[in-house]
Amino acid sequence: MIRELHVSLFDLIISSSQAFELLNPDISNHQLQVAYIAYAIGTEMELTSEQKHNLLLAGALHDIGAFSLKERLQIKNFDYVDEHNHTEFGYYVLKMFKPFSKVAEIVRDHHCVWKHSVGVGLESQIIHLADRVAILLNIKEYTLPQAENIRKKIQQFSGTTFNPKIVNAFMHLSQKEYFWFDIASPSLSILLKQRIPLNIVELNSDELLDFSHMIKVLIDFRSEHTATHSSRVALTAKQLADFIGFSKRESQFMEIAGNLHDFGKIAIPLEILNKPEKLTTKEFDIMRSHAYYTYTILEPISELNLITTWAAFHHERLDGNGYPFHHNAHNLTLGSRIMAVADIFAAVVEDRVYRKGFDRDKILKILHSAANNYSIDADIANVIEKNFDLFHSLCLNADKSALEEYNKFISFKQNTQHIST
Structure with a gap:
């Protein structure tokens, strides 16, 4: 007799996140990198467990509404403007699944520029910065030599594109070498499971x-x-x-x-x-x-x-x-x-x-x-x-x-x- 299922929601998200990056090896692990960076910033800012949990899920699924390879590649531009509205499409689909109702809202606003972001939640602002950090990092090259230039680039847009409080948290966090090594790790999905005290959510x-x-x-x-x-x-x-x-x-x-x-x-x-x-x-x-x-x-x-x-x-x-x-x-x-x-x-x-x-x-x-x-x-x-x-x-x-x-x-x-x- 087949027993009732108890499937880890996080395992489903990891597999789904990696699946949506199969279109091109150049975007491999991007969503998980954003999830890791966002969670780490949330920890640095001493956010609640629920907020950090939502950051992790939203980061892992933030580009789920980009249906084509063309959109996925355009997103890799630091100055990307969401002309194709992949954030809205991601919101539309994610809100179909009730446990993702909050995550859908975060994804919807994750490309909002801070100076124009009245009413936009803190989590969306964090995902935005985390997304741009991941875009700037070339994981095919050694990571530490890139760190200072990335830090300068993010600092340059503090108070305009990015929330200064989030930038400050990132600047402090990014001084730690392990942060950069983790982001570029080919075993990032394993690191996420090992190092992050996840809220255990199982689906029947x-x-x-x-x-x-x-x-x-x-x-x-x-x-x-x-x-x-x-x-x-x-x-x-x-x-x-x-x-x-x-x-x-x-x-x-x-x-x-x-x-x-x-x-x-x-x-x-x-x-x-x-x-x-x-x-x-x-x-x-x-x-x-x-x-x-x-x-x-x-x-x-x-x-x-x-x-x-x-x-x-x-x-x-x-x-x-x-x-x-x-x-x-x-x-x-x-x-x-x-x-x-x-x-x-x-x-x-x-x-x-x-x-x-x-x-x-x-x-x-x-x-x-x-x-x-x-x-x-x-x-x-x-x-x-x-x-x-x-x-x-x-x-x-x-x-x-x-x-x-x-x-x-x-x-x-x-x-x-x-x-x-």
């Missing part, structure tokens, strides 16, 4: 479902062409699990896995996700990496072991010809097999840029062929065939709900851009 399965919904939105809403996909997959997989006899908790885990199955697409450039034509061989090879990244993002969280395999193995095949691990029937659990069928069904039902969704006969022909070729589990495919109208209707309803949510997001995005121009 209901809360994890809510968290996975937030991640689903972050991944799917990067492109209008994927806006409904994970919703289809998650609900199809959950319904299949119900029919096959999974417990209520197992079916919930299946829905969570469906929400997370394309997490690795965060590493795929928008140019590929949005391409209206058939992908080239090179582009398809890049696209195929997403399943591997889903696995590497989730695998470090031991409590998610079962959900990880269900989510990440959705392109594996019973004959061993899937990807990225080429697992065969011996290695693929029932949950992984369900997810593979759910992913195919969701894909052939939905409209794609280059084609309309298929009709019943074509869909069943595709499922039969895959089952006969020993790519997918025939028994699971038969469940869909026997209950086709139900599953088809389920996907359409998932579409409707996801599209409503996506349209709200687009409306928010357009209104935000209009206000900023």
Whole structure:
């Protein structure tokens, strides 16, 4: 019997933070560096435990609203102006998850200039300075020789861009050599766990479902062409699990896995996700990496072991010809097999840029062929065939709900851009 989950929120944030930096090695660890710097400044300023906890979370997720590589690279400019409103998008998504309500507000204002920041919270001001310090530091070079120039640069903008009290705290803190060594450490995530007395927050399965919904939105809403996909997959997989006899908790885990199955697409450039034509061989090879990244993002969280395999193995095949691990029937659990069928069904039902969704006969022909070729589990495919109208209707309803949510997001995005121009 599967027991209730107790998943560390901090572990989820570490994995999520690192996932959103897969687009480019040059921005590797940036969000965790900001989290560390902000927490250290908060400690120097003797802030409360709650304030420091929020600084850590906000720092680790502060650029979560920058959906494209172009935005991520522009952010690395010290004089960056948030023209794309990634702070607003980050706020929009983070506030979906109730435990992140305060964090969302901090992220929303983290690019506010101090002299124009009436009403902006202290935590946002700290994240702003921490972000700029991390931008100035080149971790490919020795850190200590850079320290004095960074200190001078920050001091130069005290009283204009940055809050003088925060600058003073940073100036005192940054005299300590370990501070710079820690920021540049390739093991920063481990250091954060070892050195920071974290508030122990664990999510149960209901809360994890809510968290996975937030991640689903972050991944799917990067492109209008994927806006409904994970919703289809998650609900199809959950319904299949119900029919096959999974417990209520197992079916919930299946829905969570469906929400997370394309997490690795965060590493795929928008140019590929949005391409209206058939992908080239090179582009398809890049696209195929997403399943591997889903696995590497989730695998470090031991409590998610079962959900990880269900989510990440959705392109594996019973004959061993899937990807990225080429697992065969011996290695693929029932949950992984369900997810593979759910992913195919969701894909052939939905409209794609280059084609309309298929009709019943074509869909069943595709499922039969895959089952006969020993790519997918025939028994699971038969469940869909026997209950086709139900599953088809389920996907359409998932579409409707996801599209409503996506349209709200687009409306928010357009209104935000209009206000900023």
